[in-house]
Amino acid sequence: MRTTVELFAGIGGFQLAADRLGIKTVWANDICPKACKVYRSRFGNGELSEGDIGEKLGDIPPHDLLTAGFPCQPFSSAGKKRGIKDPRGTLFSYVVDVLRQHRPKCFLLENVKRLLTMERGVHFATILAALAELDYLIEWRLVNALHFGLAQNRKRVLITGVRVDLLKPENGHRVLPVRLVTPEDLSCLSRTQLGWIDSPHEWKDISKHGAKFPNWGLARDSRFFSANLREFAEAQPTVMLREVLQDKVPSQFDFTESTLERIGNSTERNKFVDGVEILSNQGGGARMGYTVFGISGVAPTLTSTASRHYERYKVGNRYRRLTNVEYARLQGFPDDHCSAVSVYDQYSLYGNAVPPPMAKWAIGRLKTKGFSVRQVPNKERQKELFADA
Ligand SMILES: C[S@@+](CC[C@H](N)C(=O)[O-])C[C@H]1O[C@@H](n2cnc3c(N)ncnc32)[C@H](O)[C@@H]1O
Numbered sequence: 001m002r003t004t005v006e007l008f009a010g011i012g013g014f015q016l017a018a019d020r021l022g023i024k025t026v027w028a029n030d031i032c033p034k035a036c037k038v039y040r041s042r043f044g045n046g047e048l049s050e051g052d053i054g055e056k057l058g059d060i061p062p063h064d065l066l067t068a069g070f071p072c073q074p075f076s077s078a079g080k081k082r083g084i085k086d087p088r089g090t091l092f093s094y095v096v097d098v099l100r101q102h103r104p105k106c107f108l109l110e111n112v113k114r115l116l117t118m119e120r121g122v123h124f125a126t127i128l129a130a131l132a133e134l135d136y137l138i139e140w141r142l143v144n145a146l147h148f149g150l151a152q153n154r155k156r157v158l159i160t161g162v163r164v165d166l167l168k169p170e171n172g173h174r175v176l177p178v179r180l181v182t183p184e185d186l187s188c189l190s191r192t193q194l195g196w197i198d199s200p201h202e203w204k205d206i207s208k209h210g211a212k213f214p215n216w217g218l219a220r221d222s223r224f225f226s227a228n229l230r231e232f233a234e235a236q237p238t239v240m241l242r243e244v245l246q247d248k249v250p251s252q253f254d255f256t257e258s259t260l261e262r263i264g265n266s267t268e269r270n271k272f273v274d275g276v277e278i279l280s281n282q283g284g285g286a287r288m289g290y291t292v293f294g295i296s297g298v299a300p301t302l303t304s305t306a307s308r309h310y311e312r313y314k315v316g317n318r319y320r321r322l323t324n325v326e327y328a329r330l331q332g333f334p335d336d337h338c339s340a341v342s343v344y345d346q347y348s349l350y351g352n353a354v355p356p357p358m359a360k361w362a363i364g365r366l367k368t369k370g371f372s373v374r375q376v377p378n379k380e381r382q383k384e385l386f387a388d389a
Contacts, residue, residue, distance in 0.1 A: 005060055005104070007053060007068035007095060011038045011338060011349050013331075014067035014108070017359035026061050029053050034341050035349055041340035053094050060098060065366065066107040068095050069354045072115060075126050085119075085126045096130050099161070106136075106162045106366045110354045113142060113155040120211040127159070129206045132219040136161030141180040142215035145332075146275060147235035148357040151244050151298045152330045153274045156354070158362045164220070179365040181216060184233035196225055234361075238275070242295040244329040245315060253320045255312060260319060262290050263312070276300045279314055292319065299330050304348035324350070332357040 002023045006014045009028040018025055029049045030036055036050040049056050070092050075085040087093045099107060116124050132138050138161050145154035160179060167177060178186075178197060186194065196202045203223035217226030255263070266280035277294030293300065293313045299322070300311070310321050324346040325335045332355040338346040 002065065003061075003063045004065040004067060005063040005098070005102075007066065007098065008070050008091070009039060009048070010035045010069065010353050011333070012043055013069070013333075013354035013356050014359050014363075015039075015043055016333070016356040017354075017363055018065070018067070020356070020360055021363055023065060023363070026063055027059070029056055034345050035352075037340050038338045038349060042337060053091065057094065057097060057101075060102065062102055062104075064105045065363065066095070066098055066102070066104045067109070067359070067363075068107075069110040069352075070095055072111055072118075074119070075123060085122055087126050087130050092127060093130075096134070099131070099134050099136070103163065105166055106160065108359070108362050108366060109159040110359070111157050111159070113157060115157050116142065116213040116215075117211065121209045121213055124157075124213050125206050125209045128219045128224060129222065131159070131161055132206065132221055132224070134161075135164045136220075137164055137167055137177055138219040138224075139178060139180050140213075140217055140219075141229075143180075143232070143358060143361075145330075145355045145358055146238055146298050147232050148332070148355065148361055149236040149239055150330060150332050150355055150357060151239045151241045152300075152302060152355075153276055153298050154301045154355065156358065158358070160362060160366060162366065177218060180362065181229065182233045185216075185229050185231045186227075188230050189227055193227060200225075238298065240296060241277075241293075241299050241313075241330075244326060245295060246323055246325055249315075249320060249323055253323055255319045255321075259290070259312070263292060263319065266290055266292065272297050274300075302327055302330055302347075302351045304351040306348065327351070331355045 003026045004018045004023050006012065006025055006028040009015065009030045012028070015025045015028060025043070025047050027049065028039065028047050029051070030039065031052050033050070036048060039048050049059055073090045073092070075087050075090060087096065095109065118124065128138060138159060140157055140159045142155055142157055145152045158180065197218065200220045200223055203225040206219065206222050206224050214226040214228040216229045217224055263280070266282050268280050269278045271278055275298045277297035279292045279294045281291040290312065293311065295313060295315055312319055312321060324338065324343045327347055327350040328335050328337055331350050331353055333350065333353070338349050341349070
């Protein structure tokens with residue numbers, strides 16, 4: 001049986017995904033007592049180790065897949081080398097330590113979209129350089145929760161790695177390096193660019209990155225290849241916020257009188273931004289001030305920030321915030337996943353989590369070697385782009 005270890009486990013978004021794919025979580029860790037309470041209530045006492053990951057590294061058992069939604073922290077500018085900063089001393093560096101020590105077959109990391117642009121690209125370059133020198137082929141892709149059947153605009157960077165020795169040809173067949181894209185997604189690339197996918201010696205040095213990393217790419221040793229893809233061919237049909245709302249919502253979720261008064265002074269907008277319906281706000285832009293969201297689009301990104309939990313939605317004739325159960329649904333968790341903690345605490349735990357359907361999609365890509373032809377509608381295109389060498 002395949003096994004996995006989940007670092008920065010939170011409420012276990014990766015564990016839910018792994019369970020559904022028949023992969024056994026043998027060890028998990030988080031420092032937050034409330035997240036750990038939820039984790040134990042859902043998955044039992046067995047594999048969770050509560051506390052600072054820095055003090056637990058020696059306890060980690062061997063495993064096939066490492067997953068981590070690591071917290072985003074600035075890197076130290078001391079130890080600058082080749083224009084890239086030093087990840088040592090950060091939580092991300094523990095991911096590198098575990099990979100170096102255990103050499104799992106593959107890994108999956110998740111983080112916020114701005115990872116690709118932070119510090120004018122230096123942040124992501126540091127991460128790529130640290131991972132790519134470990135003899136893994138790295139692939140990243142910017143994805144959105146709304147492509148996985150969730151009614152939420154949530155852009156996340158997924159970073160995968162597969163051990164280079166597992167990519168060697170088997171039975172005379174080349175194992176393709178790309179996993180997070182279909183040939184359809186790559187159809188916007190030129191023939192020359194397609195040729196480069198399989199030729200790491202043609203790739204750019206990571207230290208020569210730009211201020212903004214494209215939404216998809218590959219890295220190996222100190223080099224990378226990247227492109228901005230327009231398609232996500234496997235996207236599921238969009239689900240609207242109205243389809244996931246609860247029927248009977250108690251009045252505790254309604255606006256207070258003073259909030260209603262302020263909304264009275266708002267300007268009508270009636271527009272969609274990134275699929276989110278903005279009914280009105282108080283000047284200054286789509287998301288600022290007392291924004292009132294409609295339910296004909298998707299929800300804006302749920303976060304762990306308490307102020308976001310009080311975002312206002314017009315549902316029928318009522319103005320209210322989303323419930324904890326609606327948060328669970330928008331993130332792809334079972335309704336009662338966090339019932340071990342208070343309603344208030346559930347918001348930030350869900351807001352921090354990786355949506356299990358997104359994690360499941362990516363882990364599923366790692367399990368297969370090369371492309372799964374079944375998911376590619378245009379077989380001729382597939383043959384043309386990726387005929388076995
Ligand atoms: C972005 S969240 C990951 C959420 C998780 N993927 C999920 O599905 O719920 C980052 C997590 O890292 C945890 N964390 C932060 N510092 C830590 C540390 N020093 N040791 C262990 N966990 C830590 C936080 O408590 C938080 O749950």
